[in-house]
Amino acid sequence: MKKKGLGARLRALLGGGLESEESFEDLEDSLVEADIGARTAMEIVDRLREVSRRERASGRDGIVELLRAELESLVLEVDFRLDPDRLNVVLVLGVNGVGKTTTIAKLATHFRETGQADSICLAAGDTFRAAAVEQLSIHAERVGVRIVKQGTGADSAAVVYDAVESARTRGDRLVLADTAGRMHTRKHLVEELSKIDRIVSSRAPDASYRRLLVIDATTGQNGLQQAEVFAGAVPLDGIVLAKYDSTAKGGIIVPISHRLGIPTAFLGTGEKYSDLRPFRRDAYVRELLDLS
Numbered sequence: 539m540k541k542k543g544l545g546a547r548l549r550a551l552l553g554g555g556l557e558s559e560e561s562f563e564d565l566e567d568s569l570v571e572a573d574i575g576a577r578t579a580m581e582i583v584d585r586l587r588e589v590s591r592r593e594r595a596s597g598r599d600g601i602v603e604l605l606r607a608e609l610e611s612l613v614l615e616v617d618f619r620l621d622p623d624r625l626n627v628v629l630v631l632g633v634n635g636v637g638k639t640t641t642i643a644k645l646a647t648h649f650r651e652t653g654q655a656d657s658i659c660l661a662a663g664d665t666f667r668a669a670a671v672e673q674l675s676i677h678a679e680r681v682g683v684r685i686v687k688q689g690t691g692a693d694s695a696a697v698v699y700d701a702v703e704s705a706r707t708r709g710d711r712l713v714l715a716d717t718a719g720r721m722h723t724r725k726h727l728v729e730e731l732s733k734i735d736r737i738v739s740s741r742a743p744d745a746s747y748r749r750l751l752v753i754d755a756t757t758g759q760n761g762l763q764q765a766e767v768f769a770g771a772v773p774l775d776g777i778v779l780a781k782y783d784s785t786a787k788g789g790i791i792v793p794i795s796h797r798l799g800i801p802t803a804f805l806g807t808g809e810k811y812s813d814l815r816p817f818r819r820d821a822y823v824r825e826l827l828d829l830s
Contacts, residue, residue: 659712751768
């Protein structure tokens with residue numbers, strides 16, 4: 539059964555508007571339960587309290603509209619499109635278990651179906667897990683794209699570099715590179731990703747090179763911690779919020795945008811390869827608040 543979302547909790551809470559300090563505290567609790575986080579929720583409610591009193595807005599509709607506007611002001615989006623005139627290299631990051639390899643297949647499907655890339659190469663850069671290479675190989679076969687891979691334990695940066703060189707030789711438009719995501723070895727993870735980042739930046743200076751971090755929508759506040767660690771390793775150009783269909787939360791995007799300044803690029807909305815859509819701030823906030 540799907541959990542009660544923020545919108546349902548707000549309807550119950552705001553039946554009589556926000557008439558007391560206790561109701562503002564209840565609103566803050568509801569935002570925290572939606573994974574917006576205690577710090578960001580407190581800031582939102584403080585501003586909401588100030589604006590609602592100044593504008594004398596205490597009814598449900600007025601409060602919800604103020605909350606919608608406040609959330610939209612905090613959430614960042616990026617229109618993530620490929621450069622049609624250059625090779626595009628996208629490094630896909632994320633901890634194990636967030637749906638990273640599936641997301642890579644979805645990205646390949648999205649860019650092909652939107653006409654942005656007809657020749658795509660996957661790079662099996664997560665060489666620490668044999669299952670990761672195998673999974674990515676299966677996805678590559680199913681979506682009909684090439685894959686460059688080596689054996690388990692191979693140098694990840696070398697695999698990604700080989701994929702970039704192969705794509706350049708064959709005239710591919712896009713390289714989607716998988717990476718390791720072992721959070722329990724944080725120092726090694728940061729070093730490995732930094733190495734891959736330097737290799738791509740130095741060996742493919744003429745390419746359009748960007749980095750996407752996959753976050754599991756069901757992870758909660760751990761998603762913010764993951765974003766902090768990966769942003770400490772490489773500059774992040776966007777978030778892909780995976781498993782957005784399986785949670786009534788999804789509010790983790792708000793503190794990632796607000797506190798880290800990282801925009802969101804895509805939402806994973808189902809299990810099919812076509813279940814990936816570009817992120818739009820206004821639609822996301824309306825869904826978060828369950829507004830029709």
